[in-house]
Amino acid sequence: MPYTGDVTQGGPPDVRALDALTVTKVSVGPMDNNAYLLRCNATGSLLLIDAANEAPHLLSLIGDDGLSTVVTTHRHMDHWVALEAVVAETGARSIAHAADAGELPVTSETVHDGDIITVGDCPLEVIHLVGHTPGSIALLYNDPTGIHHLFTGDSLFPGGVGNTRGDKENFASLIGDVERKLFDRLPDDTWFYPGHGKDSTLGAERPNLPEWRSRGW
Template sequence: MNELLLDDVAIRRVSVSDMANNVYLVTNRKSGEQLLIDAADDMPAIEQLIGSALGDAVNPRLIGIATTHQHWDHVRALAQAVAKYPVPTYAGTDDVEGIAEECSVRISTPLAHGDQLQLGDVVITAIHLRGHTPGSMAYALTDSSGQEVIFSGDSLFPGGIGRTTNPDDFRHLMTDVEGRIFNRYQDSTVILPGHGAETTLGAERPHLADWWARGW
């Protein structure tokens, strides 16, 4: 999927860098307001992504840049993006210092679990998923069509959760992913991860017990 057109939003994706990071652009089709998620690398590719959305609304314009987590491969173009588009920046509170260390960008709006970003009449909810990094955030929206979409960063992929380095982090991440995503969203929810292809909660739900058993 490089493009997902829903009633309220258009979602476009480009894969960048040798790490195959996904950069997402969400456009409110009515208001034209846009949110960029993970300015990972390759500013020319990001600008092409933004340019590709010119037909998604009458007056498209970037109003914010959100970061899923502090790891270097997700913020390599963040400083360039902020310089080009001086808009508010968002990330989990517990990753703000790490992001500043990685790319010298001070996040303007730190987020806690449940905080909301407004993209016109579309609400994007921050979901704190502890474990991959201290402040990892997923971003969820519900289209008026009923379709739910979650940008999961490196916390949830097809086939499992993201990398953790000790049993406590594994337990935190599994607990949050299960409790804050699988227990709250329907099986048709589309998961758009930080790397690789999309999936749905319905495709992954049968494997939760296997993930717990697999451990960190």
């Protein structure tokens, strides 16, 4: 079956096989969080984006191959409930942006805008997007034989940017970063994978940017 990105809590994962990287998307509860397991096809190395919840389920998904890295996209608790258990079981390094790392139960490394995190032979660029939290990040994989793949956490969803809880300064920062660092830089066919719900492309969302900015959320 072709990858759609449509997953439900308690349902099966959806798997996208790229030439060098395999992306497995799963939803965990109780807040319908997305977790993404990335596998380098050449080396078998595994990286998990957001150990959100349901540690046994995530560990079953990881299997016996071992996990090298967990990246937490931001400090909100629904994105790291299973982090401590997953790290304890696998010995994986735990990575987050420096501005959010202090709020996590375990962090072994911090990153900043423009840093590269590798999963086997595949590089993931860290993009710092300030507003949903001070240390929110997206991860960008530029497929050498295909399109860009962008893991946005809670900073960008189909239909708008992440929740800034009515804070005008945080909204201005987030919409500015999302426009400048994502939409102004990356092409329309860039596929993005958010922290909750369905995926989308930058091209599908781009026409709505003026509306998002004018409504203020």
